[in-house]
Amino acid sequence: MKRLTPIFWMSLGLVSLTLSILLISDLMIGLIPDQAAQIFTYRQKYSEAMAIQYSLLAQRGDDQAIQQALDLLVERNADIQSVALVLESGEIMAQAGPHGALWNQPSGGHSTADHIQIPIFNGDLHWGTLQLRFPSPDTGAWANVLDNNWVRFLALVMVYGFLGYFLYMKRTLRQLDPSSVVPMRVQAAFDVLAEGVVFLDGDDRIVLANRAFGLIVDVNPSDLIGSTLDRFEWTSPDTANPLISYPWKAARLDKSLNLDVPLVWERMGQTVKKFRVNCTPIFGERKQVRGILVSFNDVTELEGTIQELELSKTELEKLAHQDPLTGCCNRRALFEAFENQWDRVQRDGTDLVCIMGDIDHFKSYNDRFGHAVGDQVIQIVANVLSTALRPLDIIGRYGGEEFCILLPGQTCVEGMLVAERLRENIERLASTAIRTTSGQKITMSFGVSAAILGASDHLELVAQADKALYVAKENGRNRVEQWTVDEAVAESAQAEKLMSHSVS
Known part of the structure; x- marks a missing residue:
């Protein structure tokens, strides 16, 4: 069986890095709209439009026309399972479909994605409520997942990104050796990444560090060449579980990916930044580890926001009791x-x-x-x-x-x-x-x-x-x-x- 080349593993690591950037960007700024929220908004607006029509019929007191309209609504709309017009007193004035069996009153009186209720007014008087039962959105089925544009986009990035990285690095990188000169095009390619990226050789010396990592540690990237990552004060964020081995050393020892490892960088005993570190070993022809690709994702602000939310949750629970x-x-x-x-x-x-x-x-x-x-x-x-x-x-x-x-x-x-x-x-x-x-x-x-x-x-x-x-x-x-x-x-x-x- 033909051995996988170092270029293959480097390309796989870069694709993982790119996908991580896209996923984190989606989590932080919401690149993709919430499909369930869109369905709920559409059903809410549709129900409001129907409520306006029934409000006009209510003002005229045309009960027969209301019943006919409800029957037509269920008959012509496959997405509506049942509908009912409930008076202020709670009495069902008119309904279509098996509404009694399908309707479960939402807690708090608020609408949900499959239970929409809109108030109807006769002039300024609250006359009743329009209740519409929709099918529950099924976002967990595999068919729906594969039909999701965001999943398709990630799959496209994974396939074509891997091919692009593979072909590019095959033409520009010949060996990963501390004495090798990293092509400027490779350096420029990694400098555009927002995450800090470092290439380590077989002795854990830095061969390449992008601009983002230089900004993280406040050192010019060229001055880092030949040194090691051990020069910085890396610790574990969990004081109960101290750091036993650096993740890049563990990845080299285990000859496997070491992903999403939490690290804290300290300077003069004080926490400066918090990271999630991904380490990808790069293998030679004889499956020896020739180097390690290390990426540093700065989560300092993200974890600060999470802590603030936890404190706010604690305060709200305290106020509630x-x-x-x-x-x-x-x-x-x-x-x-x-x-x-x-x-x-x-x-x-x-x-x-x-x-x-x-x-x-x-x-x-x-x-x-x-x-x-x-x-x-x-x-x-x-x-x-x-x-x-x-x-x-x-x-x-x-x-x-x-x-x-x-x-x-x-x-x-x-x-x-x-x-x-x-x-x-x-x-x-x-x-x-x-x-x-x-x-x-x-x-x-x-x-x-x-x-x-x-x-x-x-x-x-x-x-x-x-x-x-x-x-x-x-x-x-x-x-x-x-x-x-x-x-x-x-x-x-x-x-x-x-x-x-x-x-x-």
Whole structure:
């Protein structure tokens, strides 16, 4: 079998480099439009045009004409599987095709590529909604992939690019030897590339470096000839997995491609640039590695953008689960944590304490000092409560001036002690933290319940603690009360008494 020549491998490496540039350019600036987005836009505009016609029919009140139009629409358009006109009340006024079986209401009420819904107005009044069911875009089938213009273009570049590189290098390069003189045409060809490209000989000495690599390391490309890449401070971006061997050395040792290796170039101990490095070994006639083609793709800005997006995502998730005024869990995050803790109680047989707390006479702060001072009172109370809890405890703003606290693994007796400590801290610390309240004392009332007291689910546990809080309010405020089974019996007796009184 005839051995593959070094020119073949060099041409293959250059084609890989060219395809990498095209793919990265498409990722960065979007050279090719999104086919799925185009289909969605076309269907949206088509549906809007249909909605305008049905809006005119709706204004005339011609129900029969609307039904006929829907039937014709489905009959003459193979892309439309079903269509329905739904009134504001939710009643289907007219439909064509098996709409009930095909239509699945999109979440949030927004249109998707295969479920388009357009509002119809009768004058200024929202009269109904036009729902059109289209086939789902099938972008994953091989037939569609091969029919994609972008795939065809890449295949054309791969084939003709390989032939072009092969013929060009066959005419200009005879050997890859450190003593050889690199033709100026080859140097010029690589100088136009945006990626840094370096040719290494059999001893890892630099034979050729293009202009882009010279700009990366701030050295004239001609001054790099004869030196090695080891002169630069290359490290791994992952401190947990330090760099064991440079990728060009690994490619030489393994006699195989070494692609998409992350590297960081440091100068004086500080990160300067981040790269994705591709290494292609170039073989001689006896399959010995005569040299290595190394390309450096600068991804510093790209990774910086990715990090910014990750930080933005983290901030959005934080905002979605935190109360903006207090920094505690909002109601949604509180109940998510409550459900998880309740599941743990059912699974492990542990206890869970729920404490409901409410600021006493809170309305008076808003009335006397304004809502800004009322917000300060809520913030101070939340801070005092949070600092007195364990890291595993959960505190959330239940609503207004009311807070809910979960104590995993605590008993009801321990929960009563915690609630009493919280009450004392509020009475002692909260009032002194706000000077504008003119010395008016800030106090809280607390209600305590625990899973062991017989709640059927987490919602009932909250209700029990809330009823105990109500008792604390009724008994003079600034106190802690525990929900008991006797209270449940008393409530039931009171309810029966009221029912019998109403009957008599």
